[in-house]
Amino acid sequence: MSRAAARLATTVLVSLFAVLVSNGVALAHAGGLTSASNEPVILRLVPASPGVTVTVVEYGARLRLDNHTAERVAVLPPPGSVINALPVVGPGGSALWSDPRIVAAARQPRPPGARLDWSIPLRAGDTHVTLVGEQRWPPPPNAGLWWLITICAAVLPPVVVALGTRRRGGRVLKRATQCAESADSRDVFESRRTGGRGVVAVGTAVVMGAHVVHMYGSSLVVAQGSLALVFLAAAGFAVVGWPIGVAGAWLTLRNRPAGPLLCCVAGALLAIIIAPADVFSFHDAVIPFAWGADLDRLLIALTVGGGLGIVAAAWLLMRRTAPAPVGDQP
Structure with a gap:
């Protein structure tokens, strides 16, 4: 890993540590509101x-x-x-x-x-x-449906990355066996690197966008206070995760080594630390969200499930695109 990537990783880890030891974790909904059964x-x-x-x-x-x-x-x-x-x-x-x-x-x-x-x-x-x-007490939602959507959102990104890199890498490896020149060997790793970059970048952008819309829609419900202040207070340390995710998506598309790492960190920050409190909305009928309960549940499923999926996909991309050690090359 380059020095720049190492510095970015250190910054991200410090940010995550700050989230864990502080009270700045985002609220389930803006204004301290929560979902309810009645x-x-x-x-x-x-x-x-x-x-x-x-x-x-x-x-x-x-x-x-x-x-x-x-x-x-x-x-x-x-x-x-x-x-x-x-x-x-x-x-x-x-x-x-x-x-x-x-x-x-x-x-x-x-x-x-x-x-x-x-x-x-x-x-x-x-x-x-x-x-x-x-x-x-309104009728409760079909919680199983929303958990299924969450699971699908978690499984899809790593599966697409795994299949894409395997097919692309296999084709180039076949060509590489026909020519032993070092330039062709580097093509193998380059092709494998590009296999899942789009999936990780686009998936990270979707997860970040889903969480931003979720927080903004819940902020509109709060009856008192400035909308901007309510939104920022509700977001908490998600305001750290969002730019990390955007930077990670951009760097991933630019084929920078730090890109998938930042996508992985942003996905973990939202899906594991910030958003899990929102999943009670899958079971509750009353959701404090301005644009409808089902839309909010979909955004939560994309944030939690998609965030976990990006963690797995980014890790898989980093693992598959890492060049072989110099000592292992013929």
């Missing part, structure tokens, strides 16, 4: 209160209260509770909060009928109002 649904306010609206945001993680009246609206704690962090919203204001009654309902096992009633008392001025809603 979600809250608001039914009505009793009595009706014109100007007071309550909506579900962040796929059930929080509620939003908007007060368009001339009175203060307060969210009251459960009877006998010492909770004092529930919002009091002045005229024209709004507030986000995670309500303990919804949190308690969400922790219950799936009930018969897949619905569980809850209520939250409010006080609008001197009037007591009840927010009536229910927790609903």
Whole structure:
């Protein structure tokens, strides 16, 4: 390995060590949101209160209260509770909060009928109002399908690299046996090197792109904060993995020795360290993602499965393209 490749490898290993010993690993979804088996649904306010609206945001993680009246609206704690962090919203204001009654309902096992009633008392001025809603359990996804897609994404890259390099290397080796000149021998290794470069480079780009779209789509769900800051905070050390993957793909296409190594590191960083927490989305029905749950599951399958596949394919490419030791050559 060249000095430049050795320096790049050292930098990558230091980055991975920093990920392992820190708390900077990316969250499963932006804003600390996670997938869930159920979600809250608001039914009505009793009595009706014109100007007071309550909506579900962040796929059930929080509620939003908007007060368009001339009175203060307060969210009251459960009877006998010492909770004092529930919002009091002045005229024209709004507030986000995670309500303990919804949190308690969400922790219950799936009930018969897949619905569980809850209520939250409010006080609008001197009037007591009840927010009536229910927790609903949508049908769970077909987890087996998404695990199958993940496995296929993991198996495909190394298989294509193995078959491609074997066929290409076999053809050139046959020609090399007909001519013993050193230039022809070098052609063997050059042909084997080019066999899987495109697979590793394109596969790495797909994995990086899938994870970027996954993080951006989940960042759009967060109801508070700057989108850019939410995205970067959710990405964590994926912001290290993405440029490593892009550099690895480019260097691999340029036939640089460090390219497959960087692709291998980027794939391992996403598939082994950062993204595994996302696979719960294969089993949960409610996914905090802006463009649909199934698209997010596909992106996760490509990130986890494809990342593992790139690790194997890049390692295979490095192993097959390594020239034989000088002492072993005739």
